[in-house]
Amino acid sequence: IEAPAAPLPVLGDGVTVPLADGGEVEYAALDYAASAPALRRVWDDVAAYLPYYGSVHRGAGHLSQLSTDLFEASRAEVARFLGCRPDDQVVFTRSTTDSLNLLAAALPSGTEVFVFETEHHAALLPWRSRSDCRVCYLPAPRSPREAVRVLTEALTVRRGDGPALVCVTGASNVTGELWPVRELAAAAHAAGARLVLDAAQLAPHHPVDVTALGADWVAFSGHKLYAPFGAGVLAGRADWLRAAPPYLAGGGASRTVTRDAAGRVDVGWHETVARHEAGSPNVVGAYAIAAACRALREAGHGALAARERLLVDRVLTGLAAIPGARVLSLFGAGAERVGVISFVVDGHDSSRLATALSDRYGIGVRDGLFCAHPLVRLLLDGAPDAPAECGTPGDGQGERPLSAIRVSFGAGTPDEHVERFLTALA
Numbered sequence: 001i002e003a004p005a006a007p008l009p010v011l012g013d014g015v016t017v018p019l020a021d022g023g024e025v026e027y028a029a030l031d032y033a034a035s036a037p038a039l040r041r042v043w044d045d046v047a048a049y050l051p052y053y054g055s056v057h058r059g060a061g062h063l064s065q066l067s068t069d070l071f072e073a074s075r076a077e078v079a080r081f082l083g084c085r086p087d088d089q090v091v092f093t094r095s096t097t098d099s100l101n102l103l104a105a106a107l108p109s110g111t112e113v114f115v116f117e118t119e120h121h122a123a124l125l126p127w128r129s130r131s132d133c134r135v136c137y138l139p140a141p142r143s144p145r146e147a148v149r150v151l152t153e154a155l156t157v158r159r160g161d162g163p164a165l166v167c168v169t170g171a172s173n174v175t176g177e178l179w180p181v182r183e184l185a186a187a188a189h190a191a192g193a194r195l196v197l198d199a200a201q202l203a204p205h206h207p208v209d210v211t212a213l214g215a216d217w218v219a220f221s222g223h224k225l226y227a228p229f230g231a232g233v234l235a236g237r238a239d240w241l242r243a244a245p246p247y248l249a250g251g252g253a254s255r256t257v258t259r260d261a262a263g264r265v266d267v268g269w270h271e272t273v274a275r276h277e278a279g280s281p282n283v284v285g286a287y288a289i290a291a292a293c294r295a296l297r298e299a300g301h302g303a304l305a306a307r308e309r310l311l312v313d314r315v316l317t318g319l320a321a322i323p324g325a326r327v328l329s330l331f332g333a334g335a336e337r338v339g340v341i342s343f344v345v346d347g348h349d350s351s352r353l354a355t356a357l358s359d360r361y362g363i364g365v366r367d368g369l370f371c372a373h374p375l376v377r378l379l380l381d382g383a384p385d386a387p388a389e390c391g392t393p394g395d396g397q398g399e400r401p402l403s404a405i406r407v408s409f410g411a412g413t414p415d416e417h418v419e420r421f422l423t424a425l426a
């Protein structure tokens with residue numbers, strides 16, 4: 001067990017916001033799961049690079065060469081951060097949503113996709129765009145062990161031995177609970193299926209080693225990993241990506257474009273990672289992601305996780321002391337979780353509570369259904385067979401809450417923000 005790290009400096013440190021009573025207070029960003037503040041290290045690295053910015057893969061000038069080198073070095077840093085296999089491809093995208101849509105577009109025809117209905121919409125929906133593929137929605141498991149059993153059973157009735165893909169989250173953006181990725185990947189592989197890991201919420205909190213986990217692909221977003229510059233990553237097996245049509249048609253993805261005497265246009269597409277990176281790449285975003293990977297590696301994931309565990313325990317203990325507060329959980333007491341905690345308070349509207357936390361105390365949280373409607377509705381309304389602690393919240397008069405509140409934090413969160421949140425809520 002490592003000693004907890006000190007909070008890492010972030011750009012939001014010391015930013016003040018106005019309060020409804022006319023006062024001012026330092027902003028407490030407790031919405032890391034939506035977008036985390038940039039690490040100061042990331043900003044410093046980006047700021048040092050910006051004067052040397054140039055087009056990537058598109059110029060003979062010195063700064064274009066430099067930017068191209070930094071873009072490719074960023075790819076190598078991300079591969080290292082993710083523990084990629086030597087022949088994996090690291091594609092820079094816009095976000096996790098973009099990455100998973102890219103993979104959906106690259107599925108071989110006839111792929112059967114298995115996805116838990118509890119997933120974030122970014123992981124739940126992209127596969128529907130493929131009318132030549134079948135999507136199998138798996139029911140919500142009530143423990144990590146049940147998740148493995150449900151998947152294993154579903155895979156035994158797959159239609160044939162054609163391609164199959166399992167899509168699973170590493171850490172839930174609603175409950176923060178960790179999913180048994182290694183065991184799910186083993187179950188997928190035993191049935192001849194592959195697995196893509198949605199690491200949008202996992203990567204900012206835990207090391208993600210695709211080789212050790214056995215994940216075939218992993219997707220994450222820079223803006224949740226302390227690098228808010230509009231870039232994301234899809235990394236993993238090259239074969240399906242190489243065989244798929246380019247995600248976007250355009251310059252960069254095309255190696256040759258010719259016109260024959262009859263006027264037909266013929267295109268030779270790259271088979272490298274460039275195939276899915278058409279258009280001028282977001283080199284600043286890629287460089288920022290690499291800077292964040294470096295900063296997290298150097299700070300030590302173990303020490304950061306140790307500190308985060310203290311904050312999680314503090315929030316859970318604090319919420320337990322607030323009358324009517326109920327924490328949403330799919331896996332129940334004792335589940336391992338990252339710093340993402342959703343809850344409701346009986347008799348209080350979540351949206352009004354979130355607004356009050358902002359207006360009166362300068363605390364930024366999120367309320368709503370968190371782009372995971374089936375999961376949040378299940379946890380708010382309960383299901384016929386759901387354990388009592390997971391459902392039936394309300395105001396004591398049989399009403400169901402319309403939404404929940406989510407408090408989320410990470411490497412830059414000082415204790416004071418968490419204490420202010422608990423005091424304000426109480």
Ligand code: PMP
Binds near residue numbers: 095172371
């Ligand atoms: N998956 C999970 C688990 C998420 O939390 C999110 C963002 N809330 C996404 C995917 C989508 O990420 P982005 O909005 O950056 O595409």
